[in-house]
Amino acid sequence: MEDPGKIPRWELKEETVTFSSRVWELRTRRYTHPHKNITEDFYYINSPDWVVVLGRTVEGKILMVRQFRWGIDDFSWELPGGIVDPGEDPLEAGLREFKEETGYEAPSGTIIGVCHPNPAMLNNRCHFVFADNVVPSESGTQWDAHEEMEISSLSTGELKDWIDHSKVGHSLALVGLFYYQLKVAAL
Numbered sequence: 001m002e003d004p005g006k007i008p009r010w011e012l013k014e015e016t017v018t019f020s021s022r023v024w025e026l027r028t029r030r031y032t033h034p035h036k037n038i039t040e041d042f043y044y045i046n047s048p049d050w051v052v053v054l055g056r057t058v059e060g061k062i063l064m065v066r067q068f069r070w071g072i073d074d075f076s077w078e079l080p081g082g083i084v085d086p087g088e089d090p091l092e093a094g095l096r097e098f099k100e101e102t103g104y105e106a107p108s109g110t111i112i113g114v115c116h117p118n119p120a121m122l123n124n125r126c127h128f129v130f131a132d133n134v135v136p137s138e139s140g141t142q143w144d145a146h147e148e149m150e151i152s153s154l155s156t157g158e159l160k161d162w163i164d165h166s167k168v169g170h171s172l173a174l175v176g177l178f179y180y181q182l183k184v185a186a187l
């Protein structure tokens with residue numbers, strides 16, 4: 001029996017893949033409301049989990065990357081990160097992505113948070129990794145074919161100024177910095 005104080009869960013009737021790409025699928029789910037006699041199609045993006053890394057150098061600076069983003073048709077300052085490969089541990093994925101994108105490596109890292117980037121249209125989660133005492137690696141960056149990045153290391157004061165002046169606008173970078181402030185150090 002349903003709790004009268006709770007809203008009812010829609011019933012999933014059917015799911016199909018509408019479009020598939022290299023990194024995500026657009027899927028259609030047909031739902032029926034249990035009381036309103038409504039049946040509708042809803043669309044969502046089926047995507048692997050993501051990881052975002054907040055790397056702090058031995059000098060106490062935070063590494064940021066700037067890259068071109070097709071969705072906004074412009075450049076974006078953000079924290080390094082990427083896709084968690086199938087079967088890969090999010091922490092390992094974060095340290096791997098961090099090294100590939102920044103050319104820095106970390107002796108270790110820790111998960112400092114997890115969120116659903118946009119549960120209205122995405123089914124994945126984003127894991128946030130803190131890596132302390134990162135240092136340049138001998139191998140340098142290892143970008144994918146579609147990646148080119150500018151890398152900057154910022155003091156916490158500079159980073160706060162960038163946030164205050166909306167120079168950092170990527171929502172997942174801001175969430176990562178929020179987790180950093182809550183669990184590691186005040187900005």
